[in-house]
Amino acid sequence: MSESPNVTLRAATEADLDMLFAISSDLPTWEERNPHSPAPVTRAAWDARGTLAMNADAEESLHFVIDVDGEGVGSISLFDVDRLARHAEVGISLAPGFRGRGIGTTAIGLFIEFAFERRNLRRLHLQAIASNAGAIRAYEKAGFVLEGRRREHAWVRGHYEDIVVMGLLREEWRAARRHESGE
Secondary structure (H helix, E strand, O other), X not given: OOOOOOEEEEOOOHHHHHHXXXXXXOHHHHHHHOOXXXXXXXXXXXXXXXXXXXXHOOOOOEEEEEXXXXXXXXXXXXXXXXXXXXXXXXXXXXXXXXXXXXXXXXXXXXXXXXXXXXXXXXXXXXXXXXXXXXXXXXXXXXXXXXXXXXXXXXXXXXXXXXXXXXXXXXXXXXXXXXXXXXX
């Protein structure tokens, strides 16, 4: 039986740039990660965006690299933070060879703990294309629940798709952790 990978979250480094660019420029999954029209991305344009600086952009935003056994394999971010209501949106992207292996589920779990315990948020939410069953399953495993559906909200590879909106409250997350630990 194979050992499960060691998944951690860390700041991006220069060594992660090729991986982050590959995810960012992956046209087959563009609509699952980006609200803008699909278009090829040049490395020069992507570099000009200042990817490593994303760790220091908007004061409340947060960006981590997902690391598996010492290798950067994706990114996870917190954005559109509402400081008054204490909520934010979560986004995650994994390199193609690392999807469907439980890595995203583990990374989301680590990220949720950081957002609730370290950033003192009280609610997280996210959006996913309704046909992205693997991502939705990972979000549900992490405790997110379906809150709504935006019908035919996204144009995805030649047809309209629904967007599902999912959310997680800090108290729900804490209750699930207490239940898992037998408290």
